[in-house]
Amino acid sequence: MNQLANLKIKKNDIVKVMTGKEKGKKGKILMVFPMEKKVIVERLNIVKRHTRPTQQMRQGGIIEKEGKIHISNVMIVCNKCDKTTRVSIKILENGKKIRTCKHCGEMLDRD
Ligand SMILES: [Zn+2]
Structure with a gap:
């Protein structure tokens, strides 16, 4: 079973945290992260990580980094109607599967 296809969520998708x-x-x-069913969303769920002191930075420091969010907590946002949507899969005549918005039918794939 293809985990990635199952997730229906891909890099560069715009999502809303629910x-x-x-x-x-x-x-x-x-x-x-398909195995964990988690994603990292740009600038969201920022977590602070303490770093150990190094030669360059004797004090150590705190870096802020996006933490993982479980995919069940996010939904794709359609870039046309701007609603959160479940993804429906449509199969084109050439056999290619595309993801579409359930509200307006807009393609969610940008490639
Ligand atoms: Zn839509």
Whole structure:
């Protein structure tokens, strides 16, 4: 079974966070972790990581980084009608599968 196809969510998709501290915010998917069913969304769910002191930075430091969000907590946002949507899969005449918006039928794939 192809996990990636099952997720229906891809890098560069615009998603809205449906729950948690970032609820209601939108962002672009930077990375997908199919096995964990998690994604990283640009500028959302920022977590602070403490880094160890190194030769260059004796104090160590804090870096801010996007934390993973479970895919069940995000929904794709259609770039045409701007609604969150479940993805429907349409098969073109040439056999290619595309993802479309359930509201307006807009293609969600940009490539
Ligand atoms: Zn739409």
